[in-house]
Amino acid sequence: MKLKEFLVGVLTGVAAGIVVNEAIHRIDKNVAADSVLSNVKDAFKKEGPIDGSWIVMKTEPFSNDVITMDVYRGGISRIKNGEVEQFEFAADAATGTVVELSKA
CATH class of the missing domain: 1.20.5 (Single alpha-helices involved in coiled-coils or other helix-helix interfaces)
Structure with a gap:
């Protein structure tokens, strides 16, 4: 050779x-679902204490007519002015960035 x-x-x-x-x-x-939830909770804690939180550990497809990605779905509840406020979110599984947030 x-x-x-x-x-x-x-x-x-x-x-x-x-x-x-x-x-x-x-x-x-993908970013770990626990890490995404922790970051969302930290952001909410800046405005006051949170009462509860949850996240679905399995990703699901998400589209907003422009882009399509896999997301984690989750939620946060907090007490503000004596009333419970609940929010649901979708976070990009690849980056952990919240791409949708709505008051439930």
């Missing part, structure tokens, strides 16, 4: 390894 053929084989193997590694790391890069 010539040195040139050997180096071509090594470089091909390295290139294939890099491509496979990138593909594996792109699969399921």
